[in-house]
Amino acid sequence: MKIFIHRTRICLDKRLYCATIKLSDKRLRNRTSPPKSMKHNPETILSLQRIAKRIRIESVRMIANAGSGHPGGSLSEADILAALYFHVMRIDPKNPAWEDRDRFILSKGHACAGLYATLALRGFFPIEQLATFRCCGSILQGHPDMKKTPGVEMTAGPLGNGLGAGVGMALGARITGKTFRVFVLIGDGDAQEGCTWEAAMLAGHQKLNHLICIYDYNRSQVDGRTDEIVSLHPVEEKWLAMNWDVRKIYGHDFTQILDAFVWSCQPRQKPAVIIAYTIKGKGVSFMEDNAAWHGKAPNKEQLEWALKELAEEEN
Amino acid sequence: MANALLKPMRVAFGETLLELGAEIPNLVVLDADISSSLHTFHFAQQYPNRHINFGVAEQNMMISAAGLATTGLIPIACTYATFATMRACEQIRSFICYANLNVKIAASHGGIEVGWDGPTHQATEDIAITRAMPNMTVVSPADAIAASALLRQVIQHQGPVYFRMGRNPVPILYDKNQPFSIGKSIRLHNGVHLTLVATGVMVSIGLEVVERLAQHGIQAGLIDMHTIKPIDQDAIIEAAQQTPLIATLEDHNIVGGLGAAVAEILSEACPRRILRFGVPDVFSESGNPKDLFRKLGMDAESITHRIMQSIALNPELRG
Numbered sequence: 001m002k003i004f005i006h007r008t009r010i011c012l013d014k015r016l017y018c019a020t021i022k023l024s025d026k027r028l029r030n031r032t033s034p035p036k037s038m039k040h041n042p043e044t045i046l047s048l049q050r051i052a053k054r055i056r057i058e059s060v061r062m063i064a065n066a067g068s069g070h071p072g073g074s075l076s077e078a079d080i081l082a083a084l085y086f087h088v089m090r091i092d093p094k095n096p097a098w099e100d101r102d103r104f105i106l107s108k109g110h111a112c113a114g115l116y117a118t119l120a121l122r123g124f125f126p127i128e129q130l131a132t133f134r135c136c137g138s139i140l141q142g143h144p145d146m147k148k149t150p151g152v153e154m155t156a157g158p159l160g161n162g163l164g165a166g167v168g169m170a171l172g173a174r175i176t177g178k179t180f181r182v183f184v185l186i187g188d189g190d191a192q193e194g195c196t197w198e199a200a201m202l203a204g205h206q207k208l209n210h211l212i213c214i215y216d217y218n219r220s221q222v223d224g225r226t227d228e229i230v231s232l233h234p235v236e237e238k239w240l241a242m243n244w245d246v247r248k249i250y251g252h253d254f255t256q257i258l259d260a261f262v263w264s265c266q267p268r269q270k271p272a273v274i275i276a277y278t279i280k281g282k283g284v285s286f287m288e289d290n291a292a293w294h295g296k297a298p299n300k301e302q303l304e305w306a307l308k309e310l311a312e313e314e315n
Numbered sequence: 316m317a318n319a320l321l322k323p324m325r326v327a328f329g330e331t332l333l334e335l336g337a338e339i340p341n342l343v344v345l346d347a348d349i350s351s352s353l354h355t356f357h358f359a360q361q362y363p364n365r366h367i368n369f370g371v372a373e374q375n376m377m378i379s380a381a382g383l384a385t386t387g388l389i390p391i392a393c394t395y396a397t398f399a400t401m402r403a404c405e406q407i408r409s410f411i412c413y414a415n416l417n418v419k420i421a422a423s424h425g426g427i428e429v430g431w432d433g434p435t436h437q438a439t440e441d442i443a444i445t446r447a448m449p450n451m452t453v454v455s456p457a458d459a460i461a462a463s464a465l466l467r468q469v470i471q472h473q474g475p476v477y478f479r480m481g482r483n484p485v486p487i488l489y490d491k492n493q494p495f496s497i498g499k500s501i502r503l504h505n506g507v508h509l510t511l512v513a514t515g516v517m518v519s520i521g522l523e524v525v526e527r528l529a530q531h532g533i534q535a536g537l538i539d540m541h542t543i544k545p546i547d548q549d550a551i552i553e554a555a556q557q558t559p560l561i562a563t564l565e566d567h568n569i570v571g572g573l574g575a576a577v578a579e580i581l582s583e584a585c586p587r588r589i590l591r592f593g594v595p596d597v598f599s600e601s602g603n604p605k606d607l608f609r610k611l612g613m614d615a616e617s618i619t620h621r622i623m624q625s626i627a628l629n630p631e632l633r634g
């Protein structure tokens with residue numbers, strides 16, 4: 001029998017990763033060409049940097065403590081979460097059910113260590129709870145559970161669903177006459193699911209101008225690089241074609257992150273997407289841009305090493 | 316049992332798939348970004364032009380499997396049980412089963428045995444779903460040896476098959492020479508007071524239950540029901556004729572799974588008291604599988620206890 005199938009490349013071999021040239025922060029910065037920056041209070045930036053560092057430390061620690069979890073995606077989203085929860089979003093940790101609060105959905109639910117650390121630091125629940133992550137009886141499930149965790153707006157884990165849930169919330173706001181904003185953080189592997197684009201198409205059609213999507217473009221998924229598995233390139237054009245406003249940033253630079261959020265929250269006719277070029281595992285050298293750390297807990301030594309690096313990393 | 320060798324079924328699955336790649340030239344392996352978890356990467360490295368990674372897109376993988384099957388290839392679509400049977404449910408039902416195409420669906424992470432990842436990743440409905448699809452064969456091996464031997468049969472079988480595996484290492488129960496055949500259950504113990512009918516990871520728990528009950532003078536039989544559809548009716552009816560009590564053991568909702576299948580048969584052919592052990596129609600949670608099993612009454616101790624209670628309360632069961 002003749003077999004005629006397109007050759008697909010996969011990238012699993014760890015050695016291959018080691019040989020791959022790490023994308024430096026600088027190269028990424030050049031790719032994103034930000035428009036001229038606004039003035040942000042340097043103290044705000046400094047404080048957000050400190051918070052992001054705490055988020056990273058707590059994330060790695062809770063995953064190590066649980067013996068399982070997803071460090072790579074938690075570290076790549078940390079700066080965005082810090083900006084959202086400590087600067088951008090209108091929320092009240094003491095009243096998580098406040099009707100007019102801004103909503104945040106983590107579509108890439110596996111990266112919930114980062115979200116839990118953020119919520120704890122923001123005061124939604126005591127920080128000690130982080131030690132119970134993934135344990136029987138915990139409010140902190142292996143993937144987000146909106147009925148168990150204060151501050152979690154939508155259950156997640158099965159990929160591709162966050163944007164659709166956000167569309168529902170944005171439509172709900174419109175129908176009920178509310179002005180809250182809906183932020184959805186999606187992953188690039190997450191965006192390979194078709195329903196992400198069904199949601200994007202509807203949001204564009206419905207002109208959901210209070211819906212803001214942040215695209216965590218770390219170009220990495222479980223089996224390796226997105227470009228080698230199913231490429232998402234060109235990303236910007238896809239969103240433009242779905243009738244969204246698009247902005248590209250380097251997702252670890254607070255000036256660019258805050259600029260982008262100011263931009264996204266301006267009055268507009270369309271939903272807005274921030275394509276954040278990020279580094280999976282950002283902040284821990286041996287995890288950076290290494291798919292092997294997508295869903296693996298560090299052992300004791302690795303944890304110590306990671307914590308040391310994170311503590312030293314002075315922004 | 317205590318010192319039994321442990322091995323995850325999905326590891327045996329990956330190894331056997333590699334062997335099958337050499338033997339069966341029209342076997343193609345489809346992945347949805349978790350080849351590292353399903354251990355299909357061995358096959359992918361050896362046979363790159365017979366491996367396709369669809370990315371995180373299970374529906375597309377499943378419908379493409381249907382398309383591939385029409386070209387004379389044997390596609391085996393691999394992902395977790397939740398995503399295979401629920402995300403891609405209609406693709407399986409209307410395009411693979413209805414069209415009766417020769418597609419194999421290999422799923423790991425069946426049941427709450429998944430543990431830490433929590434309910435979104437614990438498939439407790441997959442047997443019920445696939446069992447309700449006409450033309451489907453549902454296979455659920457109990458250990459690494461069974462996984463390997465049954466996979467060979469699954470690939471030889473003509474028509475759609477759902478092949479369900481667990482996540483974690485499980486004790487090796489079988490000898491390498493143990494014969495397996497789809498649709499034919501395996502009797503591991505003969506019983507007097509009751510017969511346990513178990514599938515998947517619950518078979519090794521069943522063995523422990525047999526031992527525990529024996530200490531209390533209760534002789535339990537044990538059947539490994541590795542094929543849930545078509546189910547081995549004869550073995551179930553025979554067991555019901557031999558023992559006054561039947562207990563079903565599955566890492567799945569007791570609604571619609573093995574327990575339901577056994578109850579359906581016996582209620583028509585040979586009514587018997589049946590105890591169904593499994594997930595009691597609730598969503599579980601994250602945690603160590605041992606803790607979760609205990610919490611839901613699915614560990615050997617809880618099962619033994621409930622069986623003894625039932626026998627104590629029902630004089631006709633004392634034999």
Ligand SMILES: Cc1ncc(C[n+]2csc(CCOP(=O)(O)OP(=O)(O)O)c2C)c(N)n1
Binds near residue numbers: 158347
């Ligand atoms: C529907 C579905 N299929 C498969 C998985 C398994 N899975 C968990 S994470 C992941 C890759 C996600 O990649 P990405 O969205 O890029 O996340 P990040 O790189 O930010 O960690 C996969 C395939 C899942 N959770 N849901």
Ligand SMILES: [Mg+2]
Binds near residue numbers: 187188218219221
């Ligand atoms: Mg990614």
